[in-house]
Amino acid sequence: MLSLKRQCEIYFPFSKSVIQSNMTYKLNFVMSICGGLLKTAVMYYLWRAIYNSSSQTALNGFTLNDMVMYIIISFITSRLITNSIDFQIAEEVKQGSIAMNLIKPIDYHTKLFFEALGKLIQELIFFAIPTIAFLIMIVHTTAGNQQISLSNIFLYFVSAFLSFCILFLINISFGLIAFYTINIWGLTYIKFAITRFLSGELIPIIFFPLWVQTILKFMPFTSLNYSPVMICLGKIDLKQSISLLLLQIGWIVFLFILSRWIWNKAIKRLTILGG
Amino acid sequence: MIYVENLSKEFCIYKRQPGILGSLKGIFKRDIEIKKAIENISFNINKGEMVGYIGANGAGKSTTIKIMTGILTPTSGKCQVNGITPYENRTANAQHIGVVFGQRTQLWWDLPLSETFTILKKIYNIPEDQYNTRMEFLSEVLDLDSFIKYPVRTLSLGQRMRADLASALIHNPKVLFLDEPTIGLDIVVKEKIRKAIKFINQEYETTIILTTHDLQDIEELCDRIIIIDSGKKVYDGNIKNIKKDYGYITTIEATFSNKNDLSLSNLSFGFKLDSQDLNLNIEDNKIIIRFNNKKVAVSQIIACLINEVQIKDLHIYEMGIEDIIKNMYKAGELNA
Amino acid sequence: MKRYLSLYKTFLAQYLKILMEYRIDFLIGLIGFGIIQLSGIAFLYLIFAEIPNLNGWSFEQIVFIYGFAQIPRGLDHLITDNLWILSKSIIVKGQFDRYLLRPINPLFHLVSEVIQFDAFGELLVGIALVIWSMIKLKITVSFLQILLFILTIISGAVIYTSIKLLFASLSFWIKNSHEILWMNYSLSDFSKYPLSIYSKPIRTIITYIIPFGFTAFIPASYFLNKGNLYTCVFGTFAAAILSFIIAYTIWLNGIKAYESSGS
Numbered sequence: 001m002l003s004l005k006r007q008c009e010i011y012f013p014f015s016k017s018v019i020q021s022n023m024t025y026k027l028n029f030v031m032s033i034c035g036g037l038l039k040t041a042v043m044y045y046l047w048r049a050i051y052n053s054s055s056q057t058a059l060n061g062f063t064l065n066d067m068v069m070y071i072i073i074s075f076i077t078s079r080l081i082t083n084s085i086d087f088q089i090a091e092e093v094k095q096g097s098i099a100m101n102l103i104k105p106i107d108y109h110t111k112l113f114f115e116a117l118g119k120l121i122q123e124l125i126f127f128a129i130p131t132i133a134f135l136i137m138i139v140h141t142t143a144g145n146q147q148i149s150l151s152n153i154f155l156y157f158v159s160a161f162l163s164f165c166i167l168f169l170i171n172i173s174f175g176l177i178a179f180y181t182i183n184i185w186g187l188t189y190i191k192f193a194i195t196r197f198l199s200g201e202l203i204p205i206i207f208f209p210l211w212v213q214t215i216l217k218f219m220p221f222t223s224l225n226y227s228p229v230m231i232c233l234g235k236i237d238l239k240q241s242i243s244l245l246l247l248q249i250g251w252i253v254f255l256f257i258l259s260r261w262i263w264n265k266a267i268k269r270l271t272i273l274g275g
Numbered sequence: 276m277i278y279v280e281n282l283s284k285e286f287c288i289y290k291r292q293p294g295i296l297g298s299l300k301g302i303f304k305r306d307i308e309i310k311k312a313i314e315n316i317s318f319n320i321n322k323g324e325m326v327g328y329i330g331a332n333g334a335g336k337s338t339t340i341k342i343m344t345g346i347l348t349p350t351s352g353k354c355q356v357n358g359i360t361p362y363e364n365r366t367a368n369a370q371h372i373g374v375v376f377g378q379r380t381q382l383w384w385d386l387p388l389s390e391t392f393t394i395l396k397k398i399y400n401i402p403e404d405q406y407n408t409r410m411e412f413l414s415e416v417l418d419l420d421s422f423i424k425y426p427v428r429t430l431s432l433g434q435r436m437r438a439d440l441a442s443a444l445i446h447n448p449k450v451l452f453l454d455e456p457t458i459g460l461d462i463v464v465k466e467k468i469r470k471a472i473k474f475i476n477q478e479y480e481t482t483i484i485l486t487t488h489d490l491q492d493i494e495e496l497c498d499r500i501i502i503i504d505s506g507k508k509v510y511d512g513n514i515k516n517i518k519k520d521y522g523y524i525t526t527i528e529a530t531f532s533n534k535n536d537l538s539l540s541n542l543s544f545g546f547k548l549d550s551q552d553l554n555l556n557i558e559d560n561k562i563i564i565r566f567n568n569k570k571v572a573v574s575q576i577i578a579c580l581i582n583e584v585q586i587k588d589l590h591i592y593e594m595g596i597e598d599i600i601k602n603m604y605k606a607g608e609l610n611a
Numbered sequence: 612m613k614r615y616l617s618l619y620k621t622f623l624a625q626y627l628k629i630l631m632e633y634r635i636d637f638l639i640g641l642i643g644f645g646i647i648q649l650s651g652i653a654f655l656y657l658i659f660a661e662i663p664n665l666n667g668w669s670f671e672q673i674v675f676i677y678g679f680a681q682i683p684r685g686l687d688h689l690i691t692d693n694l695w696i697l698s699k700s701i702i703v704k705g706q707f708d709r710y711l712l713r714p715i716n717p718l719f720h721l722v723s724e725v726i727q728f729d730a731f732g733e734l735l736v737g738i739a740l741v742i743w744s745m746i747k748l749k750i751t752v753s754f755l756q757i758l759l760f761i762l763t764i765i766s767g768a769v770i771y772t773s774i775k776l777l778f779a780s781l782s783f784w785i786k787n788s789h790e791i792l793w794m795n796y797s798l799s800d801f802s803k804y805p806l807s808i809y810s811k812p813i814r815t816i817i818t819y820i821i822p823f824g825f826t827a828f829i830p831a832s833y834f835l836n837k838g839n840l841y842t843c844v845f846g847t848f849a850a851a852i853l854s855f856i857i858a859y860t861i862w863l864n865g866i867k868a869y870e871s872s873g874s
Contacts (some may be wrong), residue, residue: 031790049808189643197650
């Protein structure tokens with residue numbers, strides 16, 4: 001077993017090369033953020049109209065201000081944790097280059113993880129941190145009733161990183177399905193649709209009927225988006241936050257074992273069928 | 276059939292500016308550099324001729340072909356193909372030309388090859404009986420039957436090239452443009468394709484313009500070649516003597532099993548030739564021999580080599596087009 | 612024209628054959644796009660549990676608009692999906708030459724290469740939502756209104772196509788215009804809800820500049836008796852013609868630029 005430091009030395013270049021190649025197309029990066037902001041703007045206006053149409057100032061404990069913060073942080077979180085590892089695996093399976101990756105003296109999972117990490121770092125530096133800093137400034141200067149505490153921000157980044165790991169493991173398992181079907185595009189679209197809705201990216205989980213909330217407790221989706229966002233907004237106390245983080249870790253352990261199991265099955269298939 | 280007069284094409288090359296601001300600025304204002312791809316090119320090609328259009332990479336071959344096929348508009352000059360100015364009347368021109376780009380297929384990737392032809396039949400409005408005779412002819416000449424039912428994406432490079440050639444000929448074009456039609460193919464397939472091209476030219480009097488890096492293509496197919504270099508026409512005439520007169524240097528590369536065997540002194544071969552006609556070079560356990568094949572035969576050189584040392588590996592290279600052009604310059608043959 | 616129709620029929624038959632070969636994959640794609648649309652409806656349903664109406668619009672009315680929005684979108688998605696590839700990689704990889712070498716319209720050639728059956732996910736959900744909400748709202752339609760409905764749906768699809776064509780054509784100059792296209796395509800999200808909820812600048816943009824408003828809310832409000840025939844139906848028709856003229860002009864200029872620069 002190599003030391004962690006040595007591992008990072010081996011694999012960090014993969015992260016770096018992802019950042020470098022993404023930054024060659026800076027305009028694309030900016031445009032994709034703009035596109036996301038537009039979608040967020042639609043949600044903002046929709047919520048504004050919803051609160052205007054309601055007789056109450058708070059819905060399920062969320063004021064309009066809360067909700068605006070919710071959708072913005074949600075947007076940031078989804079950009080942070082999203083990666084296209086599933087597509088990448090599918091593409092490599094299709095082109096047959098996955099075999100090349102298997103004979104190299106590196107661990108394929110670790111390599112993919114560091115590549116996804118590269119994207120995370122890029123989003124963090126060029127998008128998430130500046131945007132959150134800007135948000136804190138706005139909130140402080142407008143002196144709203146709510147303040148984002150620094151400890152919440154810290155816990156948020158921890159939780160967002162755990163979300164990133166969860167989605168990474170989900171994506172790995174999904175990418176491996178490419179061994180069995182060619183329309184990975186359709187499958188990832190289903191996955192995208194389900195995770196987006198059930199992770200609370202569109203609407204806080206608390207708006208869901210109770211029975212749905214109960215079911216969701218046994219699924220990893222809320223750990224993807226709802227947990228970090230709620231931690232960030234300070235909607236839950238420290239004790240609850242810690243238990244959410246522990247739950248995320250639990251999911252990581254479970255999904256890690258699951259993804260390894262799927263991986264071993266897929267590899268067996270690969271070696272039998274010859275790609 | 277093809278008439279080209281004083282054809283010139285200049286490209287504007289935009290320099291990219293660094294950074295986000297730079298690329299944003301680049302949308303509105305850019306630094307421009309003008310590059311002349313071809314300059315004052317003129318030639319006439321008659322019906323039924325097969326002409327090799329050759330030159331080094333970046334000499335302007337593709338640019339000329341693209342103008343003649345209507346993809347590019349020239350900066351100045353005239354060009355007519357079968358009486359039509361291609362870039363002014365692209366669709367009318369497309370109806371009676373066929374084009375094959377060796378490196379890019381024009382077939383429908385996901386469709387079976389046979390369906391590609393059904394679609395082309397509709398695109399070119401080919402009458403049923405003509406289509407049938409043509410199809411029969413092409414599948415025989417190009418041997419399409421073995422893979423005609425498969426989707427194009429599953430074809431091998433050689434099969435795909437035959438398919439591309441057939442798809443460029445299905446409407447019985449008067450002019451056929453072939454841009455590197457044998458690139459990347461193995462010798463057997465190359466031979467098959469050359470044979471087919473020759474046959475089509477004889478049978479239908481199709482005018483053919485061919486660009487290639489493969490001297491053998493030209494030798495076997497063309498009576499006439501046009502050479503361009505740095506965008507200018509430098510030679511237009513008979514091919515027969517070119518190779519004999521200027522493509523006479525052959526290179527042999529041999530690897531030896533024992534390095535100690537090698538020293539320049541004991542490899543003099545005993546031919547009385549000066550360094551222009553015989554030239555030896557040793558790199559590690561490899562020997563590179565360049566020699567004038569008009570003065571000494573390949574077999575003689577190899578015979579000597581075998582006598583002297585143990586050969587592990589042996590390669591023979593014919594001269595490339597670039598070198599021939601260089602030689603022609605040297606001989607004052609080209610009007611640069 | 613007849614030749615193009617017959618050609619398209621051939622393509623359609625071929626792609627249907629391919630589709631039958633990959634039935635499962637088709638089903639997966641269909642479900643994917645369907646679920647995305649349904650999650651939008653689930654979202655609206657959850658919201659309407661909290662409020663009686665949205666800016667004066669009932670749940671059923673909003674569902675009608677939302678469903679209506681999917682139909683032109685799906686139609687365009689079905690037919691012109693290859694424009695995305697143009698914006699992303701055709702120019703970059705130097706693959707545009709082939710569209711200029713056949714004696715047919717290059718745009719037709721480009722578009723006919725891909726028929727994206729995944730779009731049926733959007734189309735089916737859209738049609739189902741429209742029918743469901745019409746029953747709930749007890750809307751009865753005359754024969755004339757059905758014709759007008761079809762007219763606005765086609766106009767809406769043409770607007771989608773035009774916007775995609777315009778931004779995809781930018782790739783003739785800048786090689787890769789995928790993200791710019793994606794950003795502008797994202798504006799279509801605005802048209803799924805009543806325009807009255809937005810601020811004035813946004814309303815102006817999606818009505819007059821990137822006219823996605825005409826692909827859903829504006830024509831849909833006519834069928835909900837909330838708008839007049841002239842602005843909603845004929846306005847949509849006019850917007851479609853105008854956007855297509857502008858987009859096609861830019862496309863033609865793009866080809867001209869391509870002809871003078873090569874790849």
